Amino acid sequence: MAVNASPGWMVPSARLWRMRLTQVAAAGPVLVMIAGVAAGIWAGASAAAVAAAIVAVAAGFLLWVERRRYLAWGYREREEDLIVSRGVLVRRVSVVPYGRMQFVEVTAGPFERVFRLATVQLHTAAAASDARIPGLEKDEAARLRDRLATLGEARAAGL
Protein backbone atom coordinates (compact mmCIF):
# COMPACT_ATOMS: atom_id res chain seq x y z
CA MET A 1 0.00 0.00 0.00
CA ALA A 2 2.51 2.57 -1.13
CA VAL A 3 0.10 5.39 -0.87
CA ASN A 4 2.32 8.28 -1.80
CA ALA A 5 3.28 6.84 -5.16
CA SER A 6 -0.22 6.22 -6.49
CA PRO A 7 -1.89 8.99 -8.51
CA GLY A 8 -4.63 11.06 -6.94
CA TRP A 9 -3.25 10.73 -3.47
CA MET A 10 -2.18 13.83 -1.59
CA VAL A 11 0.31 13.95 1.25
CA PRO A 12 0.92 16.37 4.11
CA SER A 13 3.31 19.24 3.55
CA ALA A 14 7.05 18.65 3.74
CA ARG A 15 7.02 21.24 6.49
CA LEU A 16 5.33 18.65 8.73
CA TRP A 17 8.51 16.61 8.60
CA ARG A 18 10.58 19.68 9.33
CA MET A 19 8.31 20.38 12.29
CA ARG A 20 8.77 16.87 13.69
CA LEU A 21 12.52 17.15 13.12
CA THR A 22 12.59 20.44 14.99
CA GLN A 23 10.56 19.01 17.83
CA VAL A 24 12.92 16.07 18.25
CA ALA A 25 16.00 18.25 17.68
CA ALA A 26 14.82 20.72 20.31
CA ALA A 27 13.84 18.15 22.90
CA GLY A 28 16.61 15.59 22.20
CA PRO A 29 19.76 17.44 23.36
CA VAL A 30 17.95 18.76 26.43
CA LEU A 31 16.92 15.25 27.44
CA VAL A 32 20.42 13.90 26.72
CA MET A 33 21.88 16.59 28.93
CA ILE A 34 19.41 16.03 31.75
CA ALA A 35 19.97 12.27 31.65
CA GLY A 36 23.75 12.74 31.60
CA VAL A 37 23.83 15.23 34.45
CA ALA A 38 21.38 13.23 36.58
CA ALA A 39 23.30 9.99 36.11
CA GLY A 40 26.60 11.86 36.64
CA ILE A 41 25.51 13.23 40.01
CA TRP A 42 24.08 9.88 41.04
CA ALA A 43 26.61 7.35 39.81
CA GLY A 44 29.64 8.96 38.28
CA ALA A 45 30.98 9.86 34.87
CA SER A 46 30.78 6.47 33.12
CA ALA A 47 27.12 6.09 34.06
CA ALA A 48 26.53 9.60 32.74
CA ALA A 49 27.97 8.64 29.37
CA VAL A 50 25.87 5.48 29.20
CA ALA A 51 22.67 7.32 30.15
CA ALA A 52 23.33 10.06 27.61
CA ALA A 53 24.01 7.47 24.94
CA ILE A 54 20.79 5.60 25.70
CA VAL A 55 18.72 8.77 25.48
CA ALA A 56 20.48 9.77 22.27
CA VAL A 57 19.76 6.40 20.69
CA ALA A 58 16.14 6.66 21.83
CA ALA A 59 15.90 10.08 20.20
CA GLY A 60 17.34 8.66 16.99
CA PHE A 61 14.84 5.81 17.08
CA LEU A 62 12.02 8.28 17.64
CA LEU A 63 13.19 10.25 14.65
CA TRP A 64 13.11 7.11 12.52
CA VAL A 65 9.60 6.26 13.71
CA GLU A 66 8.42 9.81 13.05
CA ARG A 67 9.90 9.71 9.57
CA ARG A 68 8.06 6.55 8.70
CA ARG A 69 4.83 7.84 10.21
CA TYR A 70 5.17 11.05 8.26
CA LEU A 71 5.61 9.10 5.04
CA ALA A 72 2.55 6.93 5.79
CA TRP A 73 0.06 9.80 5.76
CA GLY A 74 -2.00 10.23 2.65
CA TYR A 75 -5.46 11.34 1.64
CA ARG A 76 -7.52 11.34 -1.47
CA GLU A 77 -10.66 13.21 -2.38
CA ARG A 78 -12.87 10.93 -4.39
CA GLU A 79 -16.18 11.67 -6.04
CA GLU A 80 -18.28 10.74 -3.03
CA ASP A 81 -15.93 10.26 -0.14
CA LEU A 82 -12.62 11.13 1.42
CA ILE A 83 -10.03 8.45 2.10
CA VAL A 84 -7.36 8.94 4.73
CA SER A 85 -4.57 6.44 5.11
CA ARG A 86 -2.07 6.42 7.94
CA GLY A 87 -0.05 4.37 10.40
CA VAL A 88 3.11 2.30 10.24
CA LEU A 89 2.75 -0.48 12.76
CA VAL A 90 -1.01 -0.59 12.46
CA ARG A 91 -2.09 0.59 9.05
CA ARG A 92 -5.43 2.35 8.95
CA VAL A 93 -7.51 3.40 6.00
CA SER A 94 -10.69 5.38 6.66
CA VAL A 95 -13.39 6.11 4.13
CA VAL A 96 -15.78 8.89 5.10
CA PRO A 97 -18.64 9.77 2.71
CA TYR A 98 -19.04 13.53 2.37
CA GLY A 99 -22.72 13.21 3.14
CA ARG A 100 -21.98 11.79 6.56
CA MET A 101 -19.86 14.68 7.68
CA GLN A 102 -21.20 16.55 10.68
CA PHE A 103 -18.54 19.24 10.77
CA VAL A 104 -14.98 19.98 9.74
CA GLU A 105 -12.49 21.12 12.29
CA VAL A 106 -9.28 22.96 11.46
CA THR A 107 -6.81 23.25 14.32
CA ALA A 108 -3.32 24.64 14.52
CA GLY A 109 -1.22 24.15 17.65
CA PRO A 110 1.67 26.46 18.60
CA PHE A 111 4.23 24.35 16.74
CA GLU A 112 1.99 24.05 13.71
CA ARG A 113 1.47 27.81 13.70
CA VAL A 114 5.21 28.44 13.64
CA PHE A 115 5.45 26.20 10.58
CA ARG A 116 2.25 27.65 9.05
CA LEU A 117 0.51 24.30 9.16
CA ALA A 118 -2.93 23.13 10.22
CA THR A 119 -4.73 19.89 10.98
CA VAL A 120 -8.04 19.15 9.30
CA GLN A 121 -10.37 16.74 10.98
CA LEU A 122 -13.69 15.40 9.77
CA HIS A 123 -16.31 14.57 12.35
CA THR A 124 -19.16 12.20 11.71
CA ALA A 125 -21.89 11.07 14.07
CA ALA A 126 -19.87 7.94 14.79
CA ALA A 127 -17.33 8.23 17.56
CA ALA A 128 -15.00 5.75 15.90
CA SER A 129 -14.55 7.69 12.67
CA ASP A 130 -11.02 9.01 12.64
CA ALA A 131 -10.46 11.02 9.48
CA ARG A 132 -7.73 13.43 10.51
CA ILE A 133 -5.08 14.93 8.27
CA PRO A 134 -2.23 16.72 10.05
CA GLY A 135 0.40 19.03 8.63
CA LEU A 136 -1.49 20.66 5.80
CA GLU A 137 -0.26 24.00 4.58
CA LYS A 138 -2.57 26.85 5.60
CA ASP A 139 -3.95 27.39 2.10
CA GLU A 140 -4.46 23.71 1.43
CA ALA A 141 -6.20 23.32 4.80
CA ALA A 142 -8.54 26.19 3.98
CA ARG A 143 -9.22 24.81 0.51
CA LEU A 144 -9.93 21.34 1.87
CA ARG A 145 -12.16 22.74 4.60
CA ASP A 146 -14.24 24.74 2.15
CA ARG A 147 -14.45 21.92 -0.33
CA LEU A 148 -15.49 19.41 2.33
CA ALA A 149 -18.06 21.81 3.73
CA THR A 150 -19.54 22.42 0.27
CA LEU A 151 -19.61 18.74 -0.62
CA GLY A 152 -20.98 17.83 2.77
CA GLU A 153 -23.83 20.26 2.37
CA ALA A 154 -24.63 19.06 -1.12
CA ARG A 155 -24.74 15.42 -0.13
CA ALA A 156 -26.01 15.69 3.43
CA ALA A 157 -27.99 12.71 4.64
CA GLY A 158 -29.97 12.24 7.82
CA LEU A 159 -28.87 9.96 10.60
Added chain:
Amino acid sequence: MTEDPEHAKSPEHPGSTEDTKSSEAAAAVARVGWHRLHPLSPLINAGRLLSGVVGIFALSLVTADGYKGYLYQLIVAAGLVVTGFVRWLVTRWKLDGATLRIETGLLRRDSRQLPMTRIQAVDVVRPFLARVLGLAALRIRLAGAGNAGDRLAYLTVGEAARLRATLLAGHHGLDPVTPEPVELLLITVPAGLVIGATLLRAAPRFLALAAIAAVAATAAPGIFLASESTLGLIALGLVTRTWRQVTGRYGFTVATAPDGIRIRRGLLSTVAETVPFRRVQAVRLVQPLLWRPFGWCWLVVDVAGVAGRDSGPRSGGLTKTLLPVGYMNEAQHLVGLVFGHDIPELTKPPKRARAKAPLSYHFLAAGHNRLMAVTVTGRVGKKTVYMRLEKLQSVRLTQGPVQRKLSLASVHGDAAGRRAHAVFSDRDADQARRLLDELADLSRSARSAESPS
Protein backbone atom coordinates in the same frame (compact mmCIF):
# COMPACT_ATOMS: atom_id res chain seq x y z
CA MET B 1 -47.48 -1.59 35.97
CA THR B 2 -49.30 -1.23 32.68
CA GLU B 3 -50.52 2.12 31.52
CA ASP B 4 -53.96 2.97 32.68
CA PRO B 5 -55.78 5.14 30.16
CA GLU B 6 -59.07 5.03 32.11
CA HIS B 7 -57.41 6.52 35.09
CA ALA B 8 -55.69 9.03 32.89
CA LYS B 9 -58.92 10.32 31.37
CA SER B 10 -60.04 11.50 34.77
CA PRO B 11 -56.95 13.24 36.04
CA GLU B 12 -57.15 14.49 39.56
CA HIS B 13 -55.93 18.01 39.67
CA PRO B 14 -55.23 19.21 43.15
CA GLY B 15 -53.30 22.06 41.62
CA SER B 16 -54.19 25.52 40.45
CA THR B 17 -57.25 26.27 38.39
CA GLU B 18 -55.06 27.48 35.59
CA ASP B 19 -53.56 24.05 35.21
CA THR B 20 -56.97 22.39 35.18
CA LYS B 21 -58.11 24.76 32.52
CA SER B 22 -55.08 24.20 30.34
CA SER B 23 -55.31 20.42 30.48
CA GLU B 24 -59.01 20.53 29.62
CA ALA B 25 -58.22 22.75 26.69
CA ALA B 26 -55.50 20.35 25.64
CA ALA B 27 -57.91 17.46 25.70
CA ALA B 28 -60.58 19.25 23.74
CA VAL B 29 -58.98 21.36 21.06
CA ALA B 30 -55.62 21.00 19.37
CA ARG B 31 -52.93 21.79 21.90
CA VAL B 32 -51.95 25.40 21.54
CA GLY B 33 -50.45 27.85 23.96
CA TRP B 34 -48.14 27.31 26.85
CA HIS B 35 -48.61 24.53 29.37
CA ARG B 36 -47.27 24.02 32.83
CA LEU B 37 -46.06 20.76 34.21
CA HIS B 38 -48.14 19.03 36.83
CA PRO B 39 -48.05 20.93 40.15
CA LEU B 40 -46.97 17.82 42.04
CA SER B 41 -43.80 17.59 39.94
CA PRO B 42 -41.47 19.30 42.43
CA LEU B 43 -42.59 16.83 45.08
CA ILE B 44 -41.57 13.86 42.94
CA ASN B 45 -38.39 15.50 41.74
CA ALA B 46 -37.35 16.17 45.29
CA GLY B 47 -38.79 12.84 46.41
CA ARG B 48 -35.56 10.96 46.78
CA LEU B 49 -33.63 13.84 48.29
CA LEU B 50 -36.52 14.73 50.56
CA SER B 51 -36.79 11.23 51.92
CA GLY B 52 -33.11 11.42 52.79
CA VAL B 53 -33.56 14.77 54.45
CA VAL B 54 -36.59 13.51 56.35
CA GLY B 55 -34.52 10.54 57.45
CA ILE B 56 -31.76 12.75 58.79
CA PHE B 57 -34.42 14.94 60.33
CA ALA B 58 -35.96 11.99 62.16
CA LEU B 59 -32.53 10.84 63.26
CA SER B 60 -31.69 14.26 64.63
CA LEU B 61 -35.02 14.31 66.48
CA VAL B 62 -34.13 11.05 68.19
CA THR B 63 -30.61 12.08 69.05
CA ALA B 64 -31.67 15.67 69.56
CA ASP B 65 -29.04 17.78 71.22
CA GLY B 66 -30.73 21.11 70.88
CA TYR B 67 -32.58 23.02 68.22
CA LYS B 68 -29.50 23.96 66.19
CA GLY B 69 -29.11 20.79 64.10
CA TYR B 70 -32.87 20.70 63.91
CA LEU B 71 -32.96 24.16 62.34
CA TYR B 72 -30.31 23.26 59.81
CA GLN B 73 -32.25 20.25 58.50
CA LEU B 74 -35.34 22.38 58.31
CA ILE B 75 -33.59 25.01 56.22
CA VAL B 76 -32.28 22.41 53.80
CA ALA B 77 -35.70 20.83 53.41
CA ALA B 78 -37.38 24.21 52.96
CA GLY B 79 -34.73 25.21 50.43
CA LEU B 80 -35.36 22.07 48.42
CA VAL B 81 -39.09 22.62 48.39
CA VAL B 82 -38.76 26.26 47.40
CA THR B 83 -36.26 25.65 44.58
CA GLY B 84 -38.38 22.80 43.27
CA PHE B 85 -41.46 24.98 43.35
CA VAL B 86 -39.72 27.89 41.62
CA ARG B 87 -38.42 25.52 39.00
CA TRP B 88 -41.92 24.28 38.38
CA LEU B 89 -43.19 27.83 38.26
CA VAL B 90 -40.77 28.92 35.53
CA THR B 91 -41.00 25.78 33.40
CA ARG B 92 -43.47 25.64 30.56
CA TRP B 93 -43.89 23.80 27.30
CA LYS B 94 -45.72 24.36 24.07
CA LEU B 95 -46.40 22.58 20.83
CA ASP B 96 -45.54 24.90 18.01
CA GLY B 97 -46.38 23.27 14.71
CA ALA B 98 -43.89 20.43 14.33
CA THR B 99 -41.73 21.65 17.19
CA LEU B 100 -41.94 21.07 20.90
CA ARG B 101 -40.66 24.02 22.87
CA ILE B 102 -39.59 23.76 26.47
CA GLU B 103 -38.63 26.81 28.49
CA THR B 104 -37.18 26.70 31.94
CA GLY B 105 -34.88 28.55 34.31
CA LEU B 106 -35.41 31.57 36.52
CA LEU B 107 -32.11 33.42 36.28
CA ARG B 108 -30.81 31.81 33.12
CA ARG B 109 -33.65 31.17 30.76
CA ASP B 110 -33.19 27.97 28.87
CA SER B 111 -35.37 27.61 25.82
CA ARG B 112 -35.27 24.40 23.82
CA GLN B 113 -36.78 23.64 20.47
CA LEU B 114 -37.25 19.98 19.73
CA PRO B 115 -38.16 19.44 16.07
CA MET B 116 -40.33 16.34 15.87
CA THR B 117 -38.69 15.07 12.72
CA ARG B 118 -35.40 14.70 14.53
CA ILE B 119 -36.72 12.64 17.41
CA GLN B 120 -34.77 9.45 18.02
CA ALA B 121 -36.88 7.95 20.77
CA VAL B 122 -39.67 8.88 23.15
CA ASP B 123 -39.92 7.28 26.58
CA VAL B 124 -42.62 7.49 29.21
CA VAL B 125 -40.82 7.14 32.53
CA ARG B 126 -42.72 6.59 35.75
CA PRO B 127 -40.77 6.42 38.98
CA PHE B 128 -42.51 4.71 41.84
CA LEU B 129 -43.69 7.92 43.49
CA ALA B 130 -45.00 9.20 40.17
CA ARG B 131 -46.98 6.00 39.68
CA VAL B 132 -48.55 6.41 43.08
CA LEU B 133 -49.66 9.91 42.09
CA GLY B 134 -50.75 8.92 38.59
CA LEU B 135 -48.06 10.98 36.84
CA ALA B 136 -45.47 10.24 34.20
CA ALA B 137 -42.42 11.92 32.73
CA LEU B 138 -41.80 12.16 29.02
CA ARG B 139 -38.22 11.77 27.93
CA ILE B 140 -37.45 12.87 24.40
CA ARG B 141 -34.18 11.99 22.77
CA LEU B 142 -32.77 13.85 19.82
CA ALA B 143 -29.52 13.13 18.06
CA GLY B 144 -26.87 15.36 19.52
CA ALA B 145 -29.00 16.54 22.40
CA GLY B 146 -26.79 15.11 25.07
CA ASN B 147 -27.05 12.01 27.12
CA ALA B 148 -29.94 12.75 29.43
CA GLY B 149 -32.33 13.87 26.75
CA ASP B 150 -35.02 16.40 27.41
CA ARG B 151 -37.56 15.61 30.04
CA LEU B 152 -41.01 16.85 30.64
CA ALA B 153 -41.43 15.84 34.25
CA TYR B 154 -44.19 15.38 35.21
CA LEU B 155 -47.44 15.22 33.29
CA THR B 156 -50.55 13.22 33.99
CA VAL B 157 -50.44 9.79 32.44
CA GLY B 158 -53.08 10.62 29.85
CA GLU B 159 -51.40 13.85 28.89
CA ALA B 160 -48.06 12.08 28.51
CA ALA B 161 -49.60 9.40 26.30
CA ARG B 162 -51.31 11.98 24.12
CA LEU B 163 -48.21 14.08 23.78
CA ARG B 164 -46.19 11.03 22.88
CA ALA B 165 -48.71 10.11 20.19
CA THR B 166 -48.55 13.67 18.86
CA LEU B 167 -44.75 13.69 18.82
CA LEU B 168 -44.51 10.34 17.09
CA ALA B 169 -47.17 11.27 14.55
CA GLY B 170 -45.25 14.47 13.91
CA HIS B 171 -42.09 12.47 13.58
CA HIS B 172 -43.63 10.38 10.83
CA GLY B 173 -44.94 13.46 9.10
CA LEU B 174 -48.57 12.74 9.92
CA ASP B 175 -51.18 15.11 11.20
CA PRO B 176 -50.35 15.74 14.86
CA VAL B 177 -53.87 14.86 15.97
CA THR B 178 -53.57 11.33 14.57
CA PRO B 179 -54.44 9.00 17.44
CA GLU B 180 -51.87 6.54 18.69
CA PRO B 181 -51.82 3.52 16.36
CA VAL B 182 -52.80 0.11 17.63
CA GLU B 183 -49.88 -1.95 18.75
CA LEU B 184 -49.31 -5.65 18.42
CA LEU B 185 -47.89 -7.44 21.44
CA LEU B 186 -45.01 -9.62 20.34
CA ILE B 187 -43.12 -10.95 23.30
CA THR B 188 -43.69 -11.03 27.03
CA VAL B 189 -40.68 -12.13 28.99
CA PRO B 190 -41.80 -14.28 31.96
CA ALA B 191 -40.65 -13.04 35.36
CA GLY B 192 -39.04 -16.39 36.15
CA LEU B 193 -36.89 -16.20 33.05
CA VAL B 194 -35.75 -12.66 33.87
CA ILE B 195 -34.84 -13.59 37.44
CA GLY B 196 -33.19 -16.88 36.51
CA ALA B 197 -31.16 -15.44 33.66
CA THR B 198 -30.06 -12.39 35.65
CA LEU B 199 -29.00 -14.52 38.59
CA LEU B 200 -27.15 -16.89 36.28
CA ARG B 201 -25.23 -14.00 34.79
CA ALA B 202 -24.43 -12.59 38.21
CA ALA B 203 -23.49 -16.00 39.62
CA PRO B 204 -19.82 -16.05 38.49
CA ARG B 205 -19.24 -12.69 40.15
CA PHE B 206 -20.75 -13.86 43.44
CA LEU B 207 -18.76 -17.09 43.23
CA ALA B 208 -15.55 -15.21 42.57
CA LEU B 209 -16.24 -12.96 45.53
CA ALA B 210 -17.02 -15.94 47.76
CA ALA B 211 -13.85 -17.68 46.58
CA ILE B 212 -11.75 -14.61 47.38
CA ALA B 213 -13.35 -14.36 50.80
CA ALA B 214 -12.79 -18.07 51.48
CA VAL B 215 -9.17 -17.99 50.36
CA ALA B 216 -8.52 -14.85 52.37
CA ALA B 217 -10.18 -16.32 55.46
CA THR B 218 -8.15 -19.54 55.39
CA ALA B 219 -4.83 -18.12 54.25
CA ALA B 220 -4.65 -15.00 56.36
CA PRO B 221 -7.40 -14.57 58.93
CA GLY B 222 -5.91 -11.32 60.13
CA ILE B 223 -6.06 -9.70 56.76
CA PHE B 224 -9.49 -11.15 56.14
CA LEU B 225 -10.89 -9.33 59.14
CA ALA B 226 -9.43 -6.09 57.86
CA SER B 227 -10.77 -6.57 54.34
CA GLU B 228 -14.12 -7.93 55.43
CA SER B 229 -15.88 -4.61 55.19
CA THR B 230 -14.51 -3.99 51.69
CA LEU B 231 -15.71 -7.39 50.53
CA GLY B 232 -19.03 -6.69 52.18
CA LEU B 233 -19.32 -3.43 50.26
CA ILE B 234 -18.53 -5.14 46.97
CA ALA B 235 -21.10 -7.84 47.75
CA LEU B 236 -23.66 -5.18 48.55
CA GLY B 237 -22.90 -3.46 45.26
CA LEU B 238 -23.38 -6.72 43.39
CA VAL B 239 -26.66 -7.41 45.12
CA THR B 240 -27.93 -3.89 44.37
CA ARG B 241 -26.90 -4.22 40.76
CA THR B 242 -28.60 -7.55 40.34
CA TRP B 243 -31.71 -6.24 42.07
CA ARG B 244 -31.79 -3.25 39.76
CA GLN B 245 -31.42 -5.44 36.72
CA VAL B 246 -34.25 -7.68 37.85
CA THR B 247 -36.61 -4.83 38.72
CA GLY B 248 -35.66 -2.90 35.58
CA ARG B 249 -36.46 -5.86 33.34
CA TYR B 250 -39.42 -7.22 35.24
CA GLY B 251 -42.54 -7.56 33.18
CA PHE B 252 -40.69 -6.86 29.95
CA THR B 253 -42.92 -6.71 26.93
CA VAL B 254 -42.07 -5.93 23.34
CA ALA B 255 -44.76 -4.72 21.01
CA THR B 256 -44.74 -3.40 17.51
CA ALA B 257 -46.72 -0.51 16.15
CA PRO B 258 -46.50 1.27 12.81
CA ASP B 259 -44.56 4.06 14.50
CA GLY B 260 -41.90 1.87 16.04
CA ILE B 261 -41.04 -0.71 18.61
CA ARG B 262 -42.66 -0.35 22.00
CA ILE B 263 -40.89 -1.62 25.06
CA ARG B 264 -42.47 -1.71 28.51
CA ARG B 265 -40.62 -2.78 31.58
CA GLY B 266 -40.16 -2.26 35.28
CA LEU B 267 -41.40 -3.49 38.63
CA LEU B 268 -41.53 -0.42 40.86
CA SER B 269 -40.64 2.28 38.36
CA THR B 270 -41.93 1.60 34.91
CA VAL B 271 -40.61 2.76 31.59
CA ALA B 272 -42.42 2.67 28.26
CA GLU B 273 -40.02 3.26 25.40
CA THR B 274 -40.74 3.81 21.74
CA VAL B 275 -38.02 3.55 19.12
CA PRO B 276 -38.99 4.45 15.55
CA PHE B 277 -37.79 1.68 13.21
CA ARG B 278 -35.77 3.99 11.02
CA ARG B 279 -33.84 5.33 13.97
CA VAL B 280 -32.26 1.98 14.68
CA GLN B 281 -28.56 2.18 13.87
CA ALA B 282 -27.61 -1.35 14.74
CA VAL B 283 -28.84 -4.36 16.66
CA ARG B 284 -26.55 -6.49 18.79
CA LEU B 285 -27.35 -10.04 19.75
CA VAL B 286 -25.29 -11.31 22.66
CA GLN B 287 -25.06 -14.91 23.83
CA PRO B 288 -23.11 -15.12 27.10
CA LEU B 289 -21.35 -18.39 27.85
CA LEU B 290 -23.61 -19.46 30.70
CA TRP B 291 -26.74 -18.73 28.72
CA ARG B 292 -25.81 -20.74 25.68
CA PRO B 293 -26.76 -24.16 27.13
CA PHE B 294 -30.30 -22.82 27.61
CA GLY B 295 -30.43 -21.20 24.20
CA TRP B 296 -30.91 -17.77 25.74
CA CYS B 297 -29.67 -14.56 24.27
CA TRP B 298 -30.08 -10.88 24.74
CA LEU B 299 -30.78 -8.19 22.19
CA VAL B 300 -29.77 -4.54 22.26
CA VAL B 301 -30.53 -1.73 19.81
CA ASP B 302 -28.32 1.28 19.26
CA VAL B 303 -29.97 4.59 18.50
CA ALA B 304 -28.07 7.64 17.33
CA GLY B 305 -26.67 9.90 19.99
CA VAL B 306 -23.95 12.45 20.18
CA ALA B 307 -20.36 11.91 19.28
CA GLY B 308 -17.45 14.21 18.92
CA ARG B 309 -14.91 15.77 21.14
CA ASP B 310 -17.23 17.80 23.31
CA SER B 311 -19.23 14.84 24.45
CA GLY B 312 -18.60 13.39 27.86
CA PRO B 313 -17.55 9.81 28.42
CA ARG B 314 -21.06 8.66 29.13
CA SER B 315 -22.72 10.37 26.23
CA GLY B 316 -22.64 9.22 22.68
CA GLY B 317 -25.14 6.77 21.44
CA LEU B 318 -28.13 5.47 23.15
CA THR B 319 -28.52 1.82 23.89
CA LYS B 320 -31.83 0.20 24.57
CA THR B 321 -32.45 -3.36 25.55
CA LEU B 322 -34.84 -4.89 23.07
CA LEU B 323 -34.99 -8.25 24.78
CA PRO B 324 -33.31 -8.75 28.18
CA VAL B 325 -33.42 -12.51 27.84
CA GLY B 326 -35.16 -14.67 25.30
CA TYR B 327 -34.82 -17.63 23.02
CA MET B 328 -32.98 -17.44 19.73
CA ASN B 329 -36.12 -17.72 17.62
CA GLU B 330 -37.69 -14.77 19.44
CA ALA B 331 -34.55 -12.72 18.95
CA GLN B 332 -34.36 -13.63 15.29
CA HIS B 333 -37.99 -12.68 14.86
CA LEU B 334 -37.27 -9.25 16.33
CA VAL B 335 -34.20 -8.82 14.14
CA GLY B 336 -36.32 -9.73 11.14
CA LEU B 337 -38.89 -7.19 12.23
CA VAL B 338 -36.33 -4.41 12.33
CA PHE B 339 -34.27 -5.36 9.30
CA GLY B 340 -36.53 -7.44 7.11
CA HIS B 341 -35.90 -11.11 6.51
CA ASP B 342 -33.21 -10.76 3.90
CA ILE B 343 -30.32 -11.59 6.21
CA PRO B 344 -26.97 -12.07 4.42
CA GLU B 345 -25.09 -15.34 4.62
CA LEU B 346 -22.05 -15.47 6.86
CA THR B 347 -18.61 -16.63 5.84
CA LYS B 348 -15.70 -17.44 8.07
CA PRO B 349 -12.32 -15.70 7.75
CA PRO B 350 -9.47 -17.78 6.23
CA LYS B 351 -7.96 -20.59 8.32
CA ARG B 352 -4.70 -18.73 8.86
CA ALA B 353 -6.59 -16.17 10.93
CA ARG B 354 -6.65 -18.74 13.72
CA ALA B 355 -3.00 -17.91 14.38
CA LYS B 356 -3.86 -14.25 14.93
CA ALA B 357 -7.07 -14.72 16.88
CA PRO B 358 -6.84 -18.14 18.53
CA LEU B 359 -9.36 -17.28 21.25
CA SER B 360 -12.08 -15.86 19.06
CA TYR B 361 -11.62 -17.66 15.74
CA HIS B 362 -14.39 -20.14 16.56
CA PHE B 363 -16.95 -17.32 16.48
CA LEU B 364 -15.55 -15.02 13.80
CA ALA B 365 -17.80 -14.70 10.80
CA ALA B 366 -19.23 -11.90 8.71
CA GLY B 367 -21.30 -11.25 5.67
CA HIS B 368 -23.13 -8.51 3.87
CA ASN B 369 -25.64 -8.02 1.11
CA ARG B 370 -26.89 -4.90 -0.63
CA LEU B 371 -28.70 -3.58 2.37
CA MET B 372 -27.08 -4.78 5.53
CA ALA B 373 -24.01 -6.24 7.17
CA VAL B 374 -23.85 -8.95 9.81
CA THR B 375 -20.71 -9.64 11.79
CA VAL B 376 -19.98 -12.12 14.55
CA THR B 377 -17.20 -11.65 17.10
CA GLY B 378 -16.43 -12.63 20.66
CA ARG B 379 -14.23 -14.91 22.73
CA VAL B 380 -16.35 -16.32 25.52
CA GLY B 381 -19.66 -14.71 24.68
CA LYS B 382 -20.87 -14.60 21.12
CA LYS B 383 -21.75 -11.18 19.80
CA THR B 384 -23.59 -10.68 16.54
CA VAL B 385 -24.03 -7.18 15.12
CA TYR B 386 -26.67 -6.40 12.52
CA MET B 387 -26.25 -3.08 10.78
CA ARG B 388 -28.06 -1.40 7.95
CA LEU B 389 -25.56 -0.18 5.36
CA GLU B 390 -27.45 3.06 4.86
CA LYS B 391 -26.59 3.94 8.47
CA LEU B 392 -22.83 3.66 7.96
CA GLN B 393 -21.00 6.82 8.95
CA SER B 394 -17.58 5.70 7.89
CA VAL B 395 -15.75 2.56 6.84
CA ARG B 396 -12.27 1.79 8.11
CA LEU B 397 -9.65 -0.79 7.39
CA THR B 398 -7.05 -1.65 10.00
CA GLN B 399 -4.09 -3.94 9.66
CA GLY B 400 -1.80 -4.68 12.58
CA PRO B 401 1.68 -6.16 12.26
CA VAL B 402 0.58 -9.76 12.81
CA GLN B 403 -2.25 -9.35 10.34
CA ARG B 404 0.20 -7.95 7.78
CA LYS B 405 2.43 -11.02 8.15
CA LEU B 406 -0.57 -13.28 7.59
CA SER B 407 -1.98 -11.05 4.86
CA LEU B 408 -5.14 -10.32 6.80
CA ALA B 409 -7.01 -7.13 7.59
CA SER B 410 -10.10 -6.08 9.51
CA VAL B 411 -12.82 -3.83 8.13
CA HIS B 412 -14.89 -1.74 10.53
CA GLY B 413 -18.24 -0.19 9.78
CA ASP B 414 -19.18 2.64 12.11
CA ALA B 415 -22.70 3.83 12.72
CA ALA B 416 -23.63 6.89 14.74
CA GLY B 417 -22.77 6.67 18.41
CA ARG B 418 -20.02 5.14 20.39
CA ARG B 419 -20.91 1.49 20.43
CA ALA B 420 -22.65 0.85 17.13
CA HIS B 421 -19.82 -0.79 15.31
CA ALA B 422 -19.57 -3.85 13.06
CA VAL B 423 -16.21 -5.56 12.51
CA PHE B 424 -15.37 -7.84 9.64
CA SER B 425 -12.54 -9.33 11.63
CA ASP B 426 -9.41 -10.85 10.08
CA ARG B 427 -10.50 -11.15 6.48
CA ASP B 428 -8.12 -11.82 3.64
CA ALA B 429 -6.22 -8.58 2.95
CA ASP B 430 -7.18 -8.24 -0.73
CA GLN B 431 -10.76 -9.11 0.03
CA ALA B 432 -10.74 -6.53 2.82
CA ARG B 433 -9.49 -3.82 0.44
CA ARG B 434 -12.32 -4.60 -1.94
CA LEU B 435 -14.78 -4.78 0.94
CA LEU B 436 -13.76 -1.29 2.04
CA ASP B 437 -14.77 0.25 -1.27
CA GLU B 438 -17.75 -2.04 -1.71
CA LEU B 439 -19.22 -1.13 1.67
CA ALA B 440 -18.74 2.58 0.95
CA ASP B 441 -20.48 2.19 -2.42
CA LEU B 442 -23.31 0.04 -1.11
CA SER B 443 -23.84 2.39 1.77
CA ARG B 444 -24.20 5.27 -0.65
CA SER B 445 -26.66 3.51 -2.93
CA ALA B 446 -28.65 2.29 0.08
CA ARG B 447 -28.77 5.88 1.32
CA SER B 448 -29.98 7.32 -1.94
CA ALA B 449 -32.60 4.57 -2.24
CA GLU B 450 -33.93 5.50 1.17
CA SER B 451 -35.08 9.09 1.27
CA PRO B 452 -33.13 11.12 3.80
CA SER B 453 -34.89 11.92 7.02
